[in-house]
Amino acid sequence: MDQQEQGSEQTPSVVATAAALEAISQLLKGHSKGIAFFQSGGCCDNSAPMCFEEGEMIVGKVDRLVGMVSGCPYYIDFRQYETYRNSQIILDVEDGEADGFSLPAGVEGKHFITRTKICARNASGSHNV
Amino acid sequence: MQINKIYIPPGQPGSIVSLKEVYGNFIGGKFVPPVKGQYMDDISPTTGKPFTKVAKSTQEDVDLALDAAHAAKEKWGEILPLSERAKVLNKIADAMEANEEMLAVAESWENGKPVRETLNVDIPMAIDHFRYFAGATRMLEGSITEIDKDTLAYHIHEPLGVVGQIVPFNFPILLASWKIAPALAAGNCTVVKPASPTPWSLLKVMEVINDVVPPGVINVVTGPGAEIGKALATSPRIAKIAFTGETVTGRLIMQYAAQNIIPATLELGGKSxxxxxxxxxxxxxxxxxxxxxxxxxxxxxxxxxxxxxxxxxxxxxxxxxxxxxxxxxxxxxxxxxxxxxxxxxxxxxxxxxxxxxxxxxxxxxxxxxxxxxxxxxxxxxxxxxxxxxxxxxxxxxxxxxxxxxxxxxxxxxxxxxxxxxxxxxxxxxxxxxxxxxxxxxxxxxxxxxxxxxxxxxxxxxNCYHAYPAGASFGGYKISGVGRETHRMALEHYTQTKSMLVSYSEKPFGFF
Missing domain, CATH: 3.40.309.10 (Aldehyde Dehydrogenase; Chain A, domain 2)
Known part of the structure; x- marks a missing residue:
């Protein structure tokens, strides 16, 4: 639930593109409780970043906070966290309807996607992006 | 396998698949327009262009489908003899078989899967699935435990009532059959939500089976997951929810099921x-x-x-x-x-x-x-x-x-x-x-x-990608909960009534 464990170990992180920030600000106008992102995995819509109104999905012990985008939390299941350890998630927007039960990216017909920057680790242990 | 044939896309002159401009929901045995009158494009992945429109449903449409299913459940699950229930499942199979090639072309066009797969795998297996569960219906048996010579426990499998089923886009007809067949075999009525990219081919199945299924037993509502998937999964009027898809939605489905205190079965993929x-x-x-x-x-x-x-x-x-x-x-x-x-x-x-x-x-x-x-x-x-x-x-x-x-x-x-x-x-x-x-x-x-x-x-x-009815299918670890494609799936669609009967006339002796 926090990034206390970061230390010198590599951990995933998240940033958002201008389009994603704009979409989030649109969504926040209609969702006063705020919104939260959950990194999905598995069948069909697989790695889609699912976006819900805050509280729709109960945040549990399994969720790790990857980071905040525009004040909105981005969570990943602890079992996926390790796989994503070298990954900087870049939240972006593309055309197309949202996957699963996710909110659209601001307006209908747009959905959130992720791109990734794999961060190699240099000798000092810090991220070498 | 037919060779060297190129089918004409649905709706085009000479195609074996007829196409309407818009499709409503299939509720209570009828195609009905969505309450709010909104439709969404269905895009062919082969061209990237819309080829028809389906209902962009809302909560109101899900409610109508649930009304229809609840109206049908007593007759379907409690009055109809098992032989009649099995007959309907067999008739569904027969109707699909009579339209096998048409359904194969429809599903191929909507999903993008090669028609050689839909002709030889998806549709024949979907048909066989209904036949397998028609047989399973006749095999529905309870058990009796002899507690003592004069006390018997009769275990009877009773239907749950109305169930919600959310189908993925990768096998729009086959995986719908995996879900619908056991639900019906066990005596339930269902409200099905097809995947947003592939709602239409299941509606084509409804067209061909409409005459043989009692109204309200199967209902199909199309639309966005965030709207109607959620409306269905959160409804206090379903007795069970089944879902195939990714893990976060799987978790949400379970969370909604927890609120209703109903069972959920999930198939969430793998990395095989x-x-x-x-x-x-x-x-x-x-x-x-x-x-x-x-x-x-x-x-x-x-x-x-x-x-x-x-x-x-x-x-x-x-x-x-x-x-x-x-x-x-x-x-x-x-x-x-x-x-x-x-x-x-x-x-x-x-x-x-x-x-x-x-x-x-x-x-x-x-x-x-x-x-x-x-x-x-x-x-x-x-x-x-x-x-x-x-x-x-x-x-x-x-x-x-x-x-x-x-x-x-x-x-x-x-x-x-x-x-x-x-x-x-x-x-x-x-x-x-x-x-x-x-x-x-x-x-x-x-x-x-x-x-x-x-x-x-x-x-x-020494084989792969075979999915015959009769071999169970389902996941370990985070791949899901529950089993399909085997009659054990009926356990997910029934509840057990235990009738404990005393055939002794002797008083208890406590009071």
Missing amino acids: PNIFFEDVLDKDDDFMRKAVEGFVMYAFNKGEVCTCPSRALIQKSIYDKFMAKAIESIKKIKQGNPLDTNTMIGPQVSMQQIHKISSYIDIGKQEGAELIIGGEKAQFPGDLAGGYFFKPTIFKGENNMRIFQEEIFGPVVAVTTFEDENDAIRIANDTLYGLGAGVWSRDGTRAYRVSRAIKAGRVWI
């Missing part, structure tokens, strides 16, 4: 290992060719299969020789118009999937995996120029890479090598998922040993 031991190359024979084909199975249905053999584990001693044969086979894959019976791989279901696959190609390259073949979109001229085609792709890398750990849901296989049996088992189980696995060896004892050691709900030994 396909293990090739060195003895597969001992002889240059049919078995060897079958094993190589088993590797190439990752391209079946363009890789959009929950059990796609997307991790290939090849014994180091045969890696070069085996891969040479596999690559030769992959180079012969014919990609293009899915309505051409010679086509082996069609377009991915949607642009969204192309975005995800492309993202994983990028991740694989950044992680340092070796791109052996493919790795990019495929372009075709003319009508196919806007299609969502992706070339069959092979990466070589290590099992801790993201391309080995996450389901890509495209024609992408991640290959690695192993030293020995223990190494193979270790790598195979080093995954969050446990849906499918393949084991290839001429040594039956070893194949058995390895299969038992793999933590997955389905292990194929």
Whole structure:
């Protein structure tokens, strides 16, 4: 639930593109409780970043906070966290309807996607992006 | 298998598939317009263009479907003799069979899967599924426990009532049948939500079975997941929810089910290992060719299969020789118009999937995996120029890479090598998922040993991608909860009444 464990170990992180920030600000106008992102995995819509109104999905012990985008939390299941350890998630927007039960990216017909920057680790242990 | 035939797209002159401009929901045995009158485009992945419109439903439409299902449930589940219930399931199969080719073309056009697959796999298996569960209906039996000579416990399986079922886009008709057939066989009525990219082909099934199914027993409501998937899954008027899809939605479904205190069954995908031991190359024979084909199975249905053999584990001693044969086979894959019976791989279901696959190609390259073949979109001229085609792709890398750990849901296989049996088992189980696995060896004892050691709900030994009714299907670990394609699925769709009867007239003696 926090990034206390970061230390010198590599951990995933998240940033958002201008389009994603704009979409989030649109969504926040209609969702006063705020919104939260959950990194999905598995069948069909697989790695889609699912976006819900805050509280729709109960945040549990399994969720790790990857980071905040525009004040909105981005969570990943602890079992996926390790796989994503070298990954900087870049939240972006593309055309197309949202996957699963996710909110659209601001307006209908747009959905959130992720791109990734794999961060190699240099000798000092810090991220070498 | 028919050869050298190119079907005409639905709705075009000469096509065997009729097409309307708009489709309403299928509720209470009728096609009804959505309450709010909104429709959404259904896009053919082959052209990237809309070919029809389906209802963009809302809560109100889900409510109507639930009304219809509740109105039908008593007669269907409690009054109708089992023989009649079975007859309906058989009639569904017969009606689909009479329209097999039409449904195969419809599903191929909507999903992008090659028509040779829908003709030979999806539709025949969907039909068989209804027949299997028609038989299972007749086999529904309770049990009796003799508590003592005069006290018997009768266990009777009763229907749940009305269930909600959410179907994925990768097998719009077959996986709908996997869900609908056991629900009906057990005496339930259902409200089905097809996947947003593939709502129409199931409506074509409803057109052909409408005359043989009592109104309200099956209802299909189309629309966005966030609106109607949620409306269905959260409804206090369903007694059970079934879902196939990704993990976050799976979790939400369970959360909603927890609020209603109802059961949920989930199938959430996998990252299935396909293990090739060195003895597969001992002889240059049919078995060897079958094993190589088993590797190439990752391209079946363009890789959009929950059990796609997307991790290939090849014994180091045969890696070069085996891969040479596999690559030769992959180079012969014919990609293009899915309505051409010679086509082996069609377009991915949607642009969204192309975005995800492309993202994983990028991740694989950044992680340092070796791109052996493919790795990019495929372009075709003319009508196919806007299609969502992706070339069959092979990466070589290590099992801790993201391309080995996450389901890509495209024609992408991640290959690695192993030293020995223990190494193979270790790598195979080093995954969050446990849906499918393949084991290839001429040594039956070893194949058995390895299969038992793999933590997955389905292990194929010397075969792959076979899904016959009668063999159970479902996941270990985070791949899900529950089993389908076997009559044990009826347990998920019934509840047990235990009637404890005393045939003794002697008083208790307590009071």
